[in-house]
Amino acid sequence: DIQMTQSPSTLSASVGDRVTITCRASQSISSWLAWYQQKPGKAPKLLIYKASSLESGVPSRFSGSESGTEFTLTISSLQPDDFATYYCQQYNSYQYSFGQGTKLEIK
Amino acid sequence: EVQLVESGGGLIQPGGSLRLSCAASGFTVSSYYMNWVRQAPGKGLEWVSLISGGGNTYYADSVKGRFTISRDDSKNTLYLQMNSLRAEDTAVYYCARGGAFGYWGQGTLVTVSS
Numbered sequence: 001d002i003q004m005t006q007s008p009s010t011l012s013a014s015v016g017d018r019v020t021i022t023c024r025a026s027q028s029i030s031s032w033l034a035w036y037q038q039k040p041g042k043a044p045k046l047l048i049y050k051a052s053s054l055e056s057g058v059p060s061r062f063s064g065s066e067s068g069t070e071f072t073l074t075i076s077s078l079q080p081d082d083f084a085t086y087y088c089q090q091y092n093s094y095q096y097s098f099g100q101g102t103k104l105e106i107k
Numbered sequence: 108e109v110q111l112v113e114s115g116g117g118l119i120q121p122g123g124s125l126r127l128s129c130a131a132s133g134f135t136v137s138s139y140y141m142n143w144v145r146q147a148p149g150k151g152l153e154w155v156s157l158i159s160g161g162g163n164t165y166y167a168d169s170v171k172g173r174f175t176i177s178r179d180d181s182k183n184t185l186y187l188q189m190n191s192l193r194a195e196d197t198a199v200y201y202c203a204r205g206g207a208f209g210y211w212g213q214g215t216l217v218t219v220s221s
Contacts (some may be wrong), residue, residue, distance in 0.1 A: 001168070034207035036152075044152065049207035050144060057160040087152050093205035094165040096142070 002026055002090050006099025012107040017078045021102045023088035025069040032092035035064055035073045038101075039084045047086075048073065078104075108212045109133040111202050116215030120193045123192050123219075129185040129202030129212055140206055145198035146214075152197045155200070156187065170196075192219045 003026040013019050023033065031051040032093035046055045048064035051071055061076040075082055084107050088099040115127040127143070144157040156176040157165045157198050164176050175188040199214040 032206065036208070038152075043201055043211035044208070045211075046207055046209045049209070055209065089152075089154070089208070094156065094157060094163075095167065096206075098152045098154060101151040 001095050002029060002093055002097055004088055004090055004097050004099040006102055008102060009100060010103045010105060012105045013069065013078055014107045015078050015080060019075050019078060019104065021073045021086055021101045021104075023071045024030045025071070025090055025092075028069060029090045029092035031066060032090055033064070033066065033071045034089045035062075036089065037082075037084045038064075038087065044087065054073055066094075109204070111204065111210055111212035113200065113202055113212040113215040116200065116217045117205045118220065119192055120221050121193060121219055124188070124190045127187040127189065127202075127215060127217070129187075131183050131185065131204075134204070135180075136183050136185055138177050139204050141176075141178065141185045142203045142205075142208065143174075143185075144201045144203050144208070144211075145196075145212060145217075146201070147195070147198040150198075153198075158185070169171065169191055171186060187215070192217075194219050 005024045033051045035048040038044040047058050047062050051066040052064045063074045065072045086102045110132045114128045121123050142157045145153050158176045173191045177186045196218045199216050201214045202212045204210040
């Protein structure tokens with residue numbers, strides 16, 4: 001099974017900050033990596049698919065990148081609506097898996 | 108408009124069985140990968156099961172042999188049959204479409220407790 005290691009688990013930041021969240025796969029997943037945002041009591045929302053493709057309707061301040069088995073979600077300038085929990089997910093193998101999540105908090 | 112609506116959750120005793128449903132509209136379930144994902148209270152997301160368009164099924168190790176994913180193409184509905192339920196199966200269960208999950212239902216809560 002492919003393990004996804006996400007860091008940090010918690011991130012404190014201010015409106016306007018640039019933040020990055022990292023996810024490392026235990027083996028190659030090509031670019032089959034998605035990023036989600038989840039707010040309390042709600043279903044997750046897809047932000048990025050295939051490592052760097054922006055889902056329709058998602059603001060351009062969100063971006064994804066990859067380097068080997070390391071993947072990064074970047075928010076270029078934090079907005080108040082961005083404080084939430086973020087998850088990565090691999091869909092390379094037919095045993096999908098999520099990272100542990102990163103809670104983005106207001107500093 | 109794509110919509111997914113789960114139902115069937117509730118309180119069940121350990122060792123019991125429950126069947127969840129996910130009614131789809133705005134697209135044909137048999138044309139897409141369809142998944143179940145769960146989230147225990149206060150915890151992260153856990154992928155549970157997948158059914159491909161061709162009907163192949165896949166499971167997380169934690170539910171293999173106890174849960175069965177299926178679909179009824181005539182009803183455009185996805186199911187999750189859950190047997191031998193354990194306390195650690197307590198979670199909100201979501202259905203989701205795709206490999207990257209672009210569409211999710213609202214979730215249904217399953218509580219396994221005596």
